[in-house]
Amino acid sequence: MVVERDEKWVPQFPSNPSRRFGPSSSTPTGRNGGGGSVTPSSPNSSYDEAVSALCITNRCSPKSVFSLVSNLSKFKKQIVRDMGFGGILEIPCISKLNLKLSAWLLSKLDSEESCLIFGPGRRIYVHEDDVGIVLGIPNGDIDVSTTSVTKEQLELLRFSIGLASTDPRSIKGIEYVLEKHLDDQSSSQQIDGFKVAFVVFIIGHLLAPCVKHDQVHLDFWGALKNHAALERYNWCRYVYGHVLEAAQKV
DNA sequence: CCGTTATTACTCGAAATGTT
Protein backbone atom coordinates (compact mmCIF):
# COMPACT_ATOMS: atom_id res chain seq x y z
CA MET A 1 0.00 0.00 0.00
CA VAL A 2 2.20 2.78 1.15
CA VAL A 3 4.95 2.11 -1.25
CA GLU A 4 7.33 4.89 -1.84
CA ARG A 5 10.69 5.02 -3.37
CA ASP A 6 13.30 7.21 -2.01
CA GLU A 7 15.69 8.81 -4.38
CA LYS A 8 17.94 10.66 -2.07
CA TRP A 9 20.52 8.97 -0.07
CA VAL A 10 20.72 10.26 3.42
CA PRO A 11 23.94 11.81 4.57
CA GLN A 12 24.86 9.36 7.23
CA PHE A 13 23.28 10.77 10.31
CA PRO A 14 24.32 9.54 13.70
CA SER A 15 21.76 6.82 13.72
CA ASN A 16 19.37 7.67 16.45
CA PRO A 17 19.86 5.25 19.27
CA SER A 18 16.19 5.01 19.96
CA ARG A 19 15.55 1.59 21.21
CA ARG A 20 12.11 0.90 19.98
CA PHE A 21 9.35 2.29 22.09
CA GLY A 22 8.57 -0.70 24.17
CA PRO A 23 5.04 -1.72 24.96
CA SER A 24 5.71 -0.66 28.50
CA SER A 25 2.91 1.67 29.38
CA SER A 26 5.18 3.90 31.35
CA THR A 27 6.42 7.36 30.56
CA PRO A 28 5.72 8.42 27.02
CA THR A 29 9.27 9.72 26.68
CA GLY A 30 8.83 13.20 25.42
CA ARG A 31 10.48 13.08 22.07
CA ASN A 32 11.83 16.56 21.85
CA GLY A 33 14.84 16.91 19.68
CA GLY A 34 17.81 17.76 21.82
CA GLY A 35 17.13 21.47 21.65
CA GLY A 36 14.65 21.53 24.45
CA SER A 37 12.70 24.67 23.61
CA VAL A 38 11.36 23.38 20.38
CA THR A 39 8.01 24.11 18.92
CA PRO A 40 5.43 22.90 21.38
CA SER A 41 2.90 22.78 18.59
CA SER A 42 2.57 19.07 17.97
CA PRO A 43 5.69 17.07 18.38
CA ASN A 44 3.73 13.90 18.72
CA SER A 45 1.45 13.99 15.73
CA SER A 46 4.28 14.62 13.33
CA TYR A 47 6.23 11.81 14.83
CA ASP A 48 3.34 9.41 14.59
CA GLU A 49 3.02 10.42 10.99
CA ALA A 50 6.48 9.19 10.29
CA VAL A 51 5.95 6.05 12.29
CA SER A 52 2.78 5.23 10.42
CA ALA A 53 4.82 5.05 7.25
CA LEU A 54 6.99 2.31 8.59
CA CYS A 55 5.75 -0.20 6.10
CA ILE A 56 7.77 1.14 3.27
CA THR A 57 9.84 -0.57 0.71
CA ASN A 58 12.75 0.87 -1.09
CA ARG A 59 14.71 -0.55 -3.98
CA CYS A 60 17.35 2.09 -3.88
CA SER A 61 20.85 0.87 -3.29
CA PRO A 62 23.83 3.17 -3.57
CA LYS A 63 26.04 0.26 -2.79
CA SER A 64 25.30 -1.58 -6.00
CA VAL A 65 26.03 1.61 -7.90
CA PHE A 66 29.23 2.02 -5.96
CA SER A 67 30.43 -1.50 -6.58
CA LEU A 68 29.74 -1.18 -10.27
CA VAL A 69 31.37 2.22 -10.57
CA SER A 70 34.46 1.18 -8.66
CA ASN A 71 35.07 -1.58 -11.16
CA LEU A 72 34.86 0.59 -14.24
CA SER A 73 37.97 1.13 -16.27
CA LYS A 74 39.53 4.56 -16.67
CA PHE A 75 38.19 4.74 -20.17
CA LYS A 76 34.63 4.07 -19.10
CA LYS A 77 34.85 6.56 -16.28
CA GLN A 78 35.94 9.20 -18.74
CA ILE A 79 32.92 8.39 -20.88
CA VAL A 80 30.72 8.86 -17.85
CA ARG A 81 32.30 12.20 -17.06
CA ASP A 82 31.86 13.33 -20.63
CA MET A 83 28.19 12.52 -20.30
CA GLY A 84 27.93 14.82 -17.34
CA PHE A 85 27.29 12.06 -14.85
CA GLY A 86 30.65 12.46 -13.17
CA GLY A 87 29.07 12.87 -9.78
CA ILE A 88 27.83 9.32 -9.90
CA LEU A 89 31.43 8.18 -9.84
CA GLU A 90 31.81 9.75 -6.40
CA ILE A 91 28.88 7.99 -4.83
CA PRO A 92 29.90 6.87 -1.38
CA CYS A 93 29.44 3.28 -0.44
CA ILE A 94 26.33 3.47 1.69
CA SER A 95 24.98 0.04 2.15
CA LYS A 96 22.10 0.97 4.38
CA LEU A 97 19.67 3.84 4.17
CA ASN A 98 17.77 5.10 7.13
CA LEU A 99 14.25 4.53 5.97
CA LYS A 100 12.68 6.23 8.95
CA LEU A 101 14.66 9.35 8.37
CA SER A 102 13.83 9.23 4.68
CA ALA A 103 10.16 8.83 5.37
CA TRP A 104 10.28 11.63 7.89
CA LEU A 105 12.00 13.94 5.48
CA LEU A 106 9.54 13.13 2.75
CA SER A 107 6.67 13.80 5.09
CA LYS A 108 8.07 17.28 5.64
CA LEU A 109 8.42 18.00 1.97
CA ASP A 110 5.73 20.28 0.64
CA SER A 111 5.40 19.61 -3.05
CA GLU A 112 3.47 22.80 -3.67
CA GLU A 113 6.07 25.12 -2.28
CA SER A 114 9.00 22.85 -2.87
CA CYS A 115 10.44 23.20 0.56
CA LEU A 116 10.99 21.22 3.69
CA ILE A 117 8.75 22.52 6.45
CA PHE A 118 9.87 21.77 9.96
CA GLY A 119 7.75 24.32 11.67
CA PRO A 120 6.75 27.95 11.51
CA GLY A 121 9.69 29.89 10.18
CA ARG A 122 11.76 26.78 9.77
CA ARG A 123 11.87 26.03 6.13
CA ILE A 124 14.47 24.76 3.74
CA TYR A 125 13.73 25.51 0.15
CA VAL A 126 14.67 22.86 -2.32
CA HIS A 127 15.27 23.39 -5.97
CA GLU A 128 15.90 20.90 -8.70
CA ASP A 129 19.33 22.44 -9.18
CA ASP A 130 20.18 21.16 -5.73
CA VAL A 131 19.79 17.64 -7.05
CA GLY A 132 22.47 18.36 -9.58
CA ILE A 133 24.73 19.88 -6.95
CA VAL A 134 24.43 16.89 -4.70
CA LEU A 135 24.41 14.09 -7.21
CA GLY A 136 26.45 15.59 -9.98
CA ILE A 137 24.17 14.72 -12.85
CA PRO A 138 23.32 16.77 -15.92
CA ASN A 139 20.94 19.64 -15.56
CA GLY A 140 20.27 20.39 -19.19
CA ASP A 141 17.60 22.38 -20.95
CA ILE A 142 15.52 19.52 -22.34
CA ASP A 143 12.85 18.06 -20.13
CA VAL A 144 13.07 14.32 -19.82
CA SER A 145 9.36 13.85 -19.37
CA THR A 146 8.47 15.65 -22.58
CA THR A 147 10.05 12.95 -24.62
CA SER A 148 8.15 9.87 -25.56
CA VAL A 149 9.13 6.59 -27.00
CA THR A 150 7.18 4.12 -29.06
CA LYS A 151 7.20 0.44 -28.47
CA GLU A 152 9.30 -0.16 -31.55
CA GLN A 153 11.86 2.43 -30.58
CA LEU A 154 12.07 0.94 -27.15
CA GLU A 155 12.63 -2.46 -28.66
CA LEU A 156 15.36 -1.10 -30.86
CA LEU A 157 17.03 0.68 -27.96
CA ARG A 158 17.03 -2.42 -25.85
CA PHE A 159 18.40 -4.44 -28.70
CA SER A 160 21.16 -1.94 -29.36
CA ILE A 161 22.49 -2.19 -25.82
CA GLY A 162 22.18 -5.92 -25.74
CA LEU A 163 19.14 -6.45 -23.56
CA ALA A 164 17.45 -9.39 -25.15
CA SER A 165 14.62 -10.02 -22.73
CA THR A 166 11.17 -9.45 -24.13
CA ASP A 167 9.89 -7.71 -21.04
CA PRO A 168 10.35 -4.01 -21.77
CA ARG A 169 10.73 -3.14 -18.13
CA SER A 170 13.23 -5.73 -17.15
CA ILE A 171 16.83 -4.70 -16.88
CA LYS A 172 18.18 -8.11 -16.24
CA GLY A 173 21.62 -8.51 -17.65
CA ILE A 174 22.38 -4.83 -17.76
CA GLU A 175 25.41 -5.28 -15.58
CA TYR A 176 26.80 -7.66 -18.15
CA VAL A 177 26.45 -4.93 -20.75
CA LEU A 178 28.30 -2.47 -18.56
CA GLU A 179 31.13 -4.87 -17.87
CA LYS A 180 31.89 -5.53 -21.52
CA HIS A 181 35.31 -4.36 -22.48
CA LEU A 182 35.61 -0.93 -24.02
CA ASP A 183 38.58 1.07 -25.20
CA ASP A 184 39.37 3.68 -27.77
CA GLN A 185 39.25 1.03 -30.45
CA SER A 186 35.61 0.37 -29.80
CA SER A 187 33.00 1.51 -32.23
CA SER A 188 30.78 4.42 -31.43
CA GLN A 189 27.84 2.06 -31.34
CA GLN A 190 29.42 0.15 -28.53
CA ILE A 191 30.17 3.32 -26.63
CA ASP A 192 26.66 4.61 -27.14
CA GLY A 193 25.34 1.31 -25.90
CA PHE A 194 27.42 1.69 -22.79
CA LYS A 195 26.13 5.20 -22.22
CA VAL A 196 22.52 4.15 -22.48
CA ALA A 197 23.05 1.13 -20.28
CA PHE A 198 24.78 3.25 -17.67
CA VAL A 199 21.93 5.74 -17.49
CA VAL A 200 19.41 2.95 -17.23
CA PHE A 201 21.41 1.37 -14.47
CA ILE A 202 21.78 4.41 -12.28
CA ILE A 203 18.19 5.44 -12.82
CA GLY A 204 17.04 2.00 -11.87
CA HIS A 205 19.30 1.59 -8.88
CA LEU A 206 19.68 5.04 -7.43
CA LEU A 207 17.77 7.90 -8.94
CA ALA A 208 14.27 6.57 -9.50
CA PRO A 209 14.09 2.91 -8.62
CA CYS A 210 10.96 1.02 -9.34
CA VAL A 211 9.44 -0.87 -6.47
CA LYS A 212 9.63 -4.07 -8.42
CA HIS A 213 12.74 -6.11 -8.46
CA ASP A 214 14.93 -5.67 -11.55
CA GLN A 215 12.49 -3.42 -13.32
CA VAL A 216 12.52 0.23 -14.22
CA HIS A 217 10.09 2.90 -15.21
CA LEU A 218 9.62 3.50 -18.87
CA ASP A 219 9.10 7.22 -18.75
CA PHE A 220 12.69 8.20 -19.32
CA TRP A 221 13.56 5.98 -22.25
CA GLY A 222 12.55 8.67 -24.67
CA ALA A 223 15.54 10.68 -23.58
CA LEU A 224 17.82 7.81 -24.43
CA LYS A 225 16.95 7.86 -28.11
CA ASN A 226 19.40 10.64 -28.69
CA HIS A 227 22.73 9.20 -27.66
CA ALA A 228 24.65 12.36 -28.37
CA ALA A 229 22.53 14.62 -26.22
CA LEU A 230 22.23 12.67 -23.01
CA GLU A 231 23.83 15.46 -21.05
CA ARG A 232 21.44 18.02 -22.44
CA TYR A 233 18.47 16.54 -20.70
CA ASN A 234 17.35 17.78 -17.34
CA TRP A 235 17.86 14.68 -15.25
CA CYS A 236 17.68 16.72 -12.09
CA ARG A 237 14.10 17.66 -12.73
CA TYR A 238 13.28 14.08 -13.51
CA VAL A 239 14.77 12.85 -10.27
CA TYR A 240 13.26 15.65 -8.24
CA GLY A 241 9.90 14.94 -9.78
CA HIS A 242 10.10 11.42 -8.51
CA VAL A 243 11.03 12.67 -5.07
CA LEU A 244 7.99 14.91 -5.01
CA GLU A 245 5.81 12.10 -6.20
CA ALA A 246 7.09 9.93 -3.39
CA ALA A 247 6.52 12.73 -0.90
CA GLN A 248 2.92 13.01 -1.91
CA LYS A 249 2.38 9.36 -1.26
CA VAL A 250 3.69 9.67 2.28
C1' DC B 1 43.42 -6.49 45.31
C1' DC B 2 39.77 -3.66 43.56
C1' DG B 3 37.83 -0.47 40.30
C1' DT B 4 37.87 1.55 35.86
C1' DT B 5 38.56 1.50 30.96
C1' DA B 6 39.31 -0.65 26.35
C1' DT B 7 38.97 -4.23 23.11
C1' DT B 8 36.53 -8.03 21.18
C1' DA B 9 32.62 -11.29 20.41
C1' DC B 10 28.03 -12.02 19.94
C1' DT B 11 23.22 -10.98 19.35
C1' DC B 12 19.47 -8.62 17.38
C1' DG B 13 16.98 -5.73 14.23
C1' DA B 14 16.59 -3.19 10.05
C1' DA B 15 17.37 -2.88 5.30
C1' DA B 16 18.41 -5.04 0.83
C1' DT B 17 17.35 -8.47 -2.37
C1' DG B 18 15.12 -12.36 -4.39
C1' DT B 19 10.88 -15.29 -5.01
C1' DT B 20 6.00 -16.73 -5.16
Add this chain to the structure above:
DNA sequence: AACATTTCGAGTAATAACGG
Protein backbone atom coordinates in the same frame (compact mmCIF):
# COMPACT_ATOMS: atom_id res chain seq x y z
C1' DA C 1 2.16 -6.73 -4.06
C1' DA C 2 3.17 -9.60 -0.31
C1' DC C 3 6.35 -12.78 1.64
C1' DA C 4 10.87 -14.88 2.67
C1' DT C 5 15.74 -14.83 2.97
C1' DT C 6 20.24 -12.78 3.27
C1' DT C 7 23.17 -9.32 4.59
C1' DC C 8 24.94 -5.75 7.25
C1' DG C 9 25.54 -2.58 11.08
C1' DA C 10 24.62 -1.08 15.72
C1' DG C 11 24.10 -2.21 20.43
C1' DT C 12 25.26 -4.95 24.22
C1' DA C 13 27.65 -7.99 26.98
C1' DA C 14 31.73 -10.40 28.22
C1' DT C 15 36.44 -10.43 28.91
C1' DA C 16 41.02 -8.59 29.14
C1' DA C 17 44.23 -4.88 30.23
C1' DC C 18 45.64 -1.09 32.93
C1' DG C 19 46.18 2.01 36.84
C1' DG C 20 45.55 3.20 41.59
